[in-house]
Amino acid sequence: MRGDPTDQVVAAYYRVRQMLGALGVGLPFMLLFAGWVEEGRILPSLSDYYHTIQRDIFVGCLFAIGTFLIAYRGHDRAPGETVSDEILTNIAGISAIAIAxxxxxxxxxxxxxxxxAAFxxxxxxxxxxxxAQAFLYSLAWMCFVHFGRTGSPRRRAVYRxxxxxxxxxxxxxxxxxxGRRFGSEAIHSFVIDNSIVFWCEAVGVWAFGIAWLTKGRAEMLLTRRRTRVA
Structure with a gap:
């Protein structure tokens, strides 16, 4: 017996959300692997991969993430919220594409x-x-405010x-x-040699991916429960 078409659409929607999370988790790993193949080292930042033959991976993933975020409507604005899901994801999505x-x-x-050439x-x-700042902090806002308002205490702890x-x-x-741009030679070398910016950006993108994977998984389980009850 075929399931409710609405639930099938909802299940597909949350599966796409999980794919968005997978892109976030996978992007740093893809660049790390490709970078080691090409140069045998980790570049100073994720953005530096734009200037290598890994540009297609970097730009492609950002465009995919940005496009999905713009297309994502989310929940209606809850009482007391200043920004709706749709506005916040539009900011994040436009910012992701603009980074590329x-x-x-x-x-x-x-x-x-x-x-x-233009600017x-x-x-x-x-x-x-x-x-990049707009992208990161809009994602943080999603985790703190929008994701954290629902779910079990354990999931809310993950989002926060x-x-x-x-x-x-x-x-x-x-x-x-x-420090890399304006600091002393010692600070410049420390930041570059240890890829500080790269690891910070990677952790931020991983956190974004984990939050979306958790949210997608949680709402997929809710859909399955409603189907069993019906």
């Missing part, structure tokens, strides 16, 4: 993208970092833990990036 379109600084100061090299780099991780590594990554 506005590359970070490269050793060769050459115009290689449309955004660099200039410095403005493109500034846009990259601003959109993911939110805290995103905020913490976002702050450390920002400080490390400032």
């Amino acid at each position: 379109l506005f590359p970070s600084e490269a050793e060769a100061q050459e115009v290689t993208t449309l955004t660099q 200039g090299l410095r403005a493109a780099v500034l846009g990259h970092y601003l959109f 833990g993911c939110g805290l991780a995103i905020v913490a590594v976002g702050i450390v990554a920002t400080l490390a990036a400032i």
Whole structure:
């Protein structure tokens, strides 16, 4: 006997949500593996992979993540909330795509993208970092406020833990990036040699992926329970 078509659509919707989480978890691993194959080392940041032959992986995953986030409507705005799911995911989705379109600084100061040609090299780099901040902190807001308002206490703890991780590594990554650009030679070398920004960005993306995988799994279980009851 075939199930309720509505439940089938809902199940497919949450499966896509889990795929979004899988993309978040998988992106740093894909870049790590491809980077080791090409150069035998970890680059200073995720964004630095844009300037290598791993560009397709970096840009493709960000476009996929961004497109899904923009298409995701989410729940209606709850009483007391200042921003709805839809607005928040639109901000995150647009920011993810913009990160891919506005590359970070490269050793060769050459115009290689449309955004660099349109806005200039410095403005493109500034846009990259601003959109990266918007992406990370909108994801943290989702974990703290929107995901954390429902679910069991254990799942809410997971969401809040993911939110805290995103905020913490976002702050450390920002400080490390400032030290890399404006700090002493010792600070610059420490940040580069230990790939501090890369690991901070990776942990932030992993936390985002885990939160979405957990949310998708939780709501898939709710759908199955409703089907069994019916």
